[in-house]
Amino acid sequence: MTGAPILAMSWTNAAWIGATSISAAWINPAVIALYLVVLLALGLYFSRRQTTTESYFVARRSIPGWAMGISLLATIITSLTFVSYPGSAFAGDWSLMMPGVMILIVPMIAGFVIVPFYRHAVRMSAFEYFGSRFGRPVRVYAALMFGVGHLAKMGFVFYLLALTVNSITGWRVESLLLLAGAAAVLYALVGGLEAVIWADVLQAILLACGALVAVGYLLFLPPGGPAHALGVAWHAHKISLGSTSLSLHSPTLLVLLLYGTFFYFQKYTADQSVVQRYLSAKTDRSALRGILLGAALCIPVWALFMLIGSLLWSYYRITGEHLPAYVTKGDQIFPYFFSTHLPAGVAGLFLAALFGAAMAMLASDLNCLAMIIVEDGYRLLRPASPDRAQLRVGRIAVLGVGAAALAVAWALIHSQGTALALYYGVMSVVAGGLAGLFLLAFLSTRATPLAAYLGIAANLIFTLWATLTASASVAARLHLPRFTWHEYMIGVVGNVVLLLVGYATAIIAPASRAARNGLTLWTWLEQRKREPVDAQTVAASPAA
Numbered sequence: 001m002t003g004a005p006i007l008a009m010s011w012t013n014a015a016w017i018g019a020t021s022i023s024a025a026w027i028n029p030a031v032i033a034l035y036l037v038v039l040l041a042l043g044l045y046f047s048r049r050q051t052t053t054e055s056y057f058v059a060r061r062s063i064p065g066w067a068m069g070i071s072l073l074a075t076i077i078t079s080l081t082f083v084s085y086p087g088s089a090f091a092g093d094w095s096l097m098m099p100g101v102m103i104l105i106v107p108m109i110a111g112f113v114i115v116p117f118y119r120h121a122v123r124m125s126a127f128e129y130f131g132s133r134f135g136r137p138v139r140v141y142a143a144l145m146f147g148v149g150h151l152a153k154m155g156f157v158f159y160l161l162a163l164t165v166n167s168i169t170g171w172r173v174e175s176l177l178l179l180a181g182a183a184a185v186l187y188a189l190v191g192g193l194e195a196v197i198w199a200d201v202l203q204a205i206l207l208a209c210g211a212l213v214a215v216g217y218l219l220f221l222p223p224g225g226p227a228h229a230l231g232v233a234w235h236a237h238k239i240s241l242g243s244t245s246l247s248l249h250s251p252t253l254l255v256l257l258l259y260g261t262f263f264y265f266q267k268y269t270a271d272q273s274v275v276q277r278y279l280s281a282k283t284d285r286s287a288l289r290g291i292l293l294g295a296a297l298c299i300p301v302w303a304l305f306m307l308i309g310s311l312l313w314s315y316y317r318i319t320g321e322h323l324p325a326y327v328t329k330g331d332q333i334f335p336y337f338f339s340t341h342l343p344a345g346v347a348g349l350f351l352a353a354l355f356g357a358a359m360a361m362l363a364s365d366l367n368c369l370a371m372i373i374v375e376d377g378y379r380l381l382r383p384a385s386p387d388r389a390q391l392r393v394g395r396i397a398v399l400g401v402g403a404a405a406l407a408v409a410w411a412l413i414h415s416q417g418t419a420l421a422l423y424y425g426v427m428s429v430v431a432g433g434l435a436g437l438f439l440l441a442f443l444s445t446r447a448t449p450l451a452a453y454l455g456i457a458a459n460l461i462f463t464l465w466a467t468l469t470a471s472a473s474v475a476a477r478l479h480l481p482r483f484t485w486h487e488y489m490i491g492v493v494g495n496v497v498l499l500l501v502g503y504a505t506a507i508i509a510p511a512s513r514a515a516r517n518g519l520t521l522w523t524w525l526e527q528r529k530r531e532p533v534d535a536q537t538v539a540a541s542p543a544a
Contacts, residue, residue, distance in 0.1 A: 027348055030348070031348030031349055031351075031352050034352075035349075035352035035355070038202075039199055039202075039359060040186075042195055042198060042199050042202075045195070046194045046195035046198070062194075062280070062282060063194070063197055063277075063280040063281055063282065064281075064282060064286060064290075065281050065282070065283075065285070065286025065287060065288075065289040065290035065293070066286075066289070066290060066293060067197060067198065067201055067290075068197065068277050068280060068281045068286070068287065068290035068291075068294075069289065069290035069291065069292070069293030069294035069297070070200065070201045070204045070205075070293070070294065070297070071196070071197040071198075071200035071201060071204075071277060071294070072274065072277055072290065072291065072294030072295075073200075073204045073293075073294045073297045073298055073301065074200035074201070074203040074204040074207070074361070075200060075273060075277075075361055075364055076103070076294070076298055077204070077207060077298065077301055077302070077305075081207075081301065081302060081305050082160075082207065082305065082334075082354050083160045083163070083331050083334060083335060083354075084160060084331050085097070085302060085305035085306050085308075085309060086305050086306070086308045086309035086312060086330075086333060086334040087309060087329065087330030087331035087332070087333055087334065088306070088309060088330065089238065089305075089306045089307070089308070089309025089310045089312075089313070090309040090310070090312050090313050090330045090333045090334075091309075091330035093237060093238055093239065093240040093241070093242060093310075094238075094239055094240060094241050094242070094306045094310070095240065095241055095242025095243075095251060095253070095256060096251075096256070097241075097302050097303065097306050098241060098242060098253055098256035098257055098260060099256050099257070099259050099260030099263055099264075100260060100298060100299060100302050101257065101260060101299065102257065102260035102261045102263070102264045102265075103260070103264045103267075103295045103298050103299070104295045104296060104298075104299060105261075106261065106264045106265050106268055107264075107268055107291050107292060107295050108292070108295075110265070110268060110269070111268065111288055111291050111292065112288065113521065113524070113525075114268060114269055115278050115284065115287050115288045115291060116284040116287075116288070117524055118275055118278050118279070119278055119279060119281075119284055119287060120284075121519065122275070122279075123375075124276075124279065124371060124375050125143070125272060125275075125371065125372060125375040125376050126142075126146075126269075126270055126271070126272050126275035127139045127142045127143040127146070127270075127272070127372070127375075127376050128375070128376075129441070129519065130142045130270075130437065130438075130441060131376075132519055133441040133447075133452075133519050134441065134447075134448075134449045134452040135449045136380065137449075137453075138437070138449065138452045138453075138456070139376060139380075140376065140377075140380075141456060142270060142434055142437060143372050143376040143377075145433075145434055146270060146271065146272060146372070146434065147369055147372060150272075150273070150365055150368065150369055151369070151401070151404050151405055151408055152408055153365065154362055154365050154366075154401075154405035154408065154409075155405050155406075155407070155408025155409040155411070155412060156408075156409070156412065157358055157361055157362055158177055158180055158181060158184075158358075158362070158405055158406060158408075158409035159177070159408075159409040159412040160331060160358075161176070161180050161354065161355070161358040162174075162176035162177045162180055162409070163329070163331055163332060163335075174410070177406060177409050177410060178406070180358065181402055181403075181405070181406040181409075183355075183359060184358070184359050184362035184363060184366065184402060185366065185398060185399060185402040189395055189398055189399075193276060193280060193364070193367050194280075195363075196363050196364045196367060197277075197280065199359075199363075200361075200364070204297075206349070206352075207301070208301055208304075210349065210350050211301065211304040211305055211308065212304065213342075213346065214308050214334075214338060214342075214350075215304060215307055215308060215311065217341065217342065218308060218311035218312060218314075218315055219311065221315065221341065222314065222315045222318040222319055223318060223319070224318065228314075228318065229311055229314045229315065229318070230311075230314070232314040232317055232318060233310040233311060233313060233314045236313070236314075236317075238309075238310040238313050238314070239306075239307075239310050241253060242256065248485040248486060248489055249484060249485055249486055250486055251486055251488060255485075255486050255488050255489060256488065258488075258489070258492045259488040259489070259491065259492055261492075262435045262491060262492050262495050263491070265435045265438075266434050266435035266438070266495075268291070269434075269435065269438040269442075270434035270435065270437070270438050272368050272369075272371065272372055273364055273365060273368040274291075276367075276368060276371070277290065277291075278291070308334060309330075309333070309334070312333050312334060312337055315337075323336065324336075335354075338350045339351070362402075362405070365401075365405075366398045366401055366402055367398070369397065369401045370394040370395070370397035370398045370401060371394065373393070373394070373397040373401075374390050374393055374394045374397065378390060378393045433455070433456065433459035433460075433463075433491075433494045433495050433497070433498035434495075435495045436455065436459065436494070436495035436496065436497070436498035436499040436502075437452065437455065437456065437498055437502075439495075439499050440452065440455060440498065440499050440502040440503060440506075441519070441520070442519075442520055442521050443520065443521055444502070444503055444506050444520070445511075445520050445522060445523065446506040446507065446510035446511055447502060447503070447505075447506040447511065448505075448506065448509065448510070448511045450505060450509060451502040451503070451505035451506040451509070452502060454501055454502065454505045455497075455498040455499065455501045455502030455505070456498060458497050458498060458501040459494045459495070459497050459498040459501075462493065462494055462497045463490060463494045465480065465483065466483035466490045466493070466494075467483075467490065468480070469481065469482045469483045470482070470483050470487055470490075
């Protein structure tokens with residue numbers, strides 16, 4: 001099938017679309033164009049303030065806590081949630097939502113210490129902490145691992161955005177990737193983090209409203225109404241949370257919760273895009289409230305999009321409607337449905353929200369990675385460089401990072417499986433053990449750079465072995481024992497290996513008392529007792 005979706009549908013659907021095609025032909029594109037113009041105008045408005053690296057990368061530490069929290073929500077949900085969560089539920093069940101449960105538990109446990117600690121321990125980069133604790137090589141390693149992981153994430157977002165438009169129009173995915181890349185890089189160059197955060201607020205509200213509208217349509221559109229639609233999905237186990245088996249060999253509930261614990265602990269301790277939001281808030285208290293607000297809002301939004309996937313499965317099962325030949329992946333189902341069943345204008349608003357969310361998230365990550373290149377690369381090589389030169393390097397870095405992310409998306413075009421499952425698998429491997437590295441740095445006063453080096457080496461060796469031997473044929477060819485647990489466990493075990501090897505080294509060869517600094521949990525708590533830090537402090541004060 002090479003034509004537009006209207007040629008691939010049943011006669012009934014074709015008649016419905018034919019009756020509204022004239023209005024849809026101009027209303028939907030007009031809504032999308034208007035929405036993108038608003039986003040670009042927002043970026044242009046804030047671009048006048050982007051005159052220093054602090055304004056460009058941390059918004060002059062002036063963002064209200066509630067806006068920062070909603071921005072965090074928009075950054076996390078993005079088009080991965082919009083497309084891949086319904087696709088995952090349509091193809092399977094709700095099990096891939098379970099790692100997300102830990103997004104609320106982790107900050108409730110650690111946020112009260114980590115948020116104020118970071119705001120007073122670093123200037124702009126989360127990896128300054130690793131450098132202050134273990135030296136420059138560890139700082140560079142942490143920044144590099146984070147950069148590789150975020151490039152993978154950006155590649156997935158570019159890919160899903162192009163796949164969505166492809167499922168609606170049938171246009172070539174490769175051409176759409178280039179168009180999306182050009183738009184995202186332009187938006188990132190125009191505005192700094194301040195524009196990104198306020199655009200995120202708009203995205204989050206629009207996406208949440210769109211999800212509620214979609215659920216309403218899917219509940220009342222099929223014959224039999226909500227009870228029938230929910231009943232069909234329930235009896236087919238489409239709302240199941242996954243297997244409760246204690247096995248680690250498949251994506252059971254236990255595996256997903258373990259993965260989510262380390263994934264989100266790493267996100268709140270060694271993810272620059274999140275730490276940037278800590279630093280952008282006006283006060284310590286507003287930063288903490290924003291983090292908790294963003295985490296609390298993520299779970300109901302994820303549940304809504306999972307419910308959409310289950311209801312989509314019920315709809316096509318109940319009505320017997322056929323999907324066109326080019327809709328071959330679960331990730332294409334939701335975009336195809338709203339483009340063919342929602343009224344003109346409403347469908348355009350969904351597409352506009354998807355474009356906007358992808359652009360805002362990509363702009364945020366481009367800004368984030370550009371800041372890492374400046375702070376953890378350029379400033380280390382040229383510490384005396386003027387701020388203006390650093391800002392110029394940051395803008396150039398946006399272009400390079402955008403091109404690299406497009407290359408990742410290009411490689412995903414012919415991949416198999418849902419994007420959410422692929423994303424979890426890739427992020428588990430490239431995480432670099434940063435959660436374990438943070439725990440070693442933050443919990444052990446005895447840990448030395450040697451402990452960090454040996455822990456990192458052990459993690460890399462384990463990750464390489466587990467990744468290679470996950471395939472039985474490769475393991476047999478290399479004459480190595482297999483890693484038989486599920487691939488999501490690679491990142492979990494890698495973090496544990498790094499922490500245990502590093503801690504054992506710290507016990508055998510501890511740092512001298514004179515060499516211990518005030519950058520651990522215990523010394524931080526003691527410092528807070530002796531010299532209470534005003535919770536209303538706006539500016540961070542680098543510990544180094």
